[in-house]
Amino acid sequence: MKQLMIVLAFIAGSLFSFSQKIDAVINSQEALRIENILAADAMQGRKTGTPGNERAALFIADEFKRAGLEPLEGTSGFLQKFVLVETKVRSSNIVLGGKKLEADRFIAITPKRMLQVDEKTGYTIEYIKGGENFFDKAMAYLQAGKNQVVFVDNSFAKMFKRLNYFKKQLFANAPDVLFVLADEAPAAYLLEVVQEIDEQQAQNVVGILPGKSKKDEYVIFSGHYDHLGIADKPEKGDSIYNGANDDAAGTTAVIMLAKYFKELKTNERTIVFAAFTAEEIGGFGSQYFSRQFNPAKVMAMFNIEMIGTESKWGKNSAYITGYEKTDMGKILEKNLKGSGFTFHPDPYTDQQLFYRSDNATLARLGVPAHTISTSKMDSEANYHQLSDEVSTLDIKNMTEIIKAIAISSTSIIKGADTPSRVNTAELK
Template structure:
């Protein structure tokens, strides 16, 4: 009888049997605003990789982890997980096609070699992208090329060709050199390359990248739960109304802020059952190199789940206090999160934008390829958002109440995994695109 009366009293007060017992008071809007405003300030210069701005952001995150009282990641001496990469910067590109010089603005090359010198000796494959062909599909196909390729692109594709050329001109980042097939693209109305000469010269620099990570050791110290967000962005862009800094407030200062707030929150709780890793990844915008390096430092079989957080500063299409999970169907992590949120004002939904391939466009994909239940939590309406990768992605565009509530929602939704009560199913590696 006492239990029935207590249940009735709880219902009358607006509680349910699944209502959270956690105290979310440490997650405040003021603190959320402080962190996200700092990360997306003009002083960070858009946090592009290999710039003073991202180094300043890394220092700020490290200082916050120290203040909270985290420990370094397993195997690390401090909070900065630094590694080397190669940056490849195009210098000169000369092409002579069928006896005639091609203007430099009609050429771009994708290569990790310092130099290329080609003549029509049969070693390179020659492809033609005709007026009616799908240039995007060809580019995608060539990602897996194993032979050097000279690609003749019809002038009808001039606009897309120019966009790719501009993108490639800023350089690329490689873990190793000379390991991939080279591709040289020429915009031309010629459908055959009876004779050709190609010369390409790149500048190669060995530079450092840095993840920033900390840990709360759990009772089961070798079972890991990862909370992450990428702290890099795209830096300085062409000025728009005098503004050239792409601040990256939603992408992904918001997600990084959520990860940092969760570190502070969980540090104030009793020791968790599983060890919690909090990581700010670098170089997500350049190909996910930070998460790739991180994944190589741990045994993926010991990683129980990854809550990657990306662009959670604006309400989702599902309304206030809601978000979606990319790759929802690939494990039951999303279902476990939904169960934990029952009886609350928060909700998590399957990704409503499957055509956008969001599952593969953030750092979760690296660990998912290793079988980890690794998903990205997001709320951005990616099909409508006008500030994505622009200088308009500023803190003034964020909904601070929503962002703060998203952090609270993730704290509630992750509790079962953190406490060891919930263990999500593994991702089928054979079903994840490499």
């Protein structure tokens, strides 16, 4: 009986110590401090390419440094820099089988000022056939990393113009992906485009906590720090899109998790902490970041997006996008058993959030990469509004969500659990 009492006392002491450690690092005061800085008017809405965005990046980099993280190889002071190109078409030409067609049947997604492609150029030929998932297929080709001509079935004529969204801004070194609205590829074709381009500097913020026995296996915690900038017309004297929930909340979580896991010192796998830019203009930050990793070595990705308000189930709950695609959600639930916190499957599947968020690039490559959120996508009053201020957030509940992410992910970073992979065959 005495031995049992000693064991129980040891367990209770361990749990108390664990609780003390997480509360000391992840608490409401710290969450509010970070939120107030990231969502301050001085950050000017953190729009990519603006001084406010750069100030936010430098603040996050300083927090990573203070946390004791190491820079990722290839970064400069935790800043992962890349160049975006904004394009504007001046003229285009499409000739299929000797017949010149209307220019609106051709969308060239290329960072080049001038481009001329024909059947002899050596570009890969691809197809989006009638009945296929148009946007999933188009995104897969855009992220394939090679020069391609993609012929699109005429049944997608009404959707075709939406691809223009992807040509507005590109990576400076992006491959050429040319979409042509035609039922089949002719024996001979000519595709030409002339564009005006402007270059824009951008940067993610990335730090790592090297692992021990599984140093070459990675677990990623991420969120995007950019937002919408300054409105053209003020409303009630306010013109700054502060983005407190979208996604200063996720970025706050990443910073606090970095400090917590540094203190915990139990990670057998290397943990990567990333704050992305350019999410609001096409997810370019996460795309660039994701391409720096061998997806086979990424064991899990926790992307955190808008956790500052209660979920549809109330407090102490959140949802996981793509829940059914891997067993990662089950692992997290197991680690939270008895805590009172609940993870749910994404209730907004009609909005395709799994392949729309910053987890998408790695998820398409098979990585169990999911987004954790509480945002009520059918009724979030402050979403993309000037009213997305710190005062609208439930900081206490947000802190509990960050704690839940920390606790539920522990067995994965220790290497005890490895989530199953996304079945990429469903994308073909």
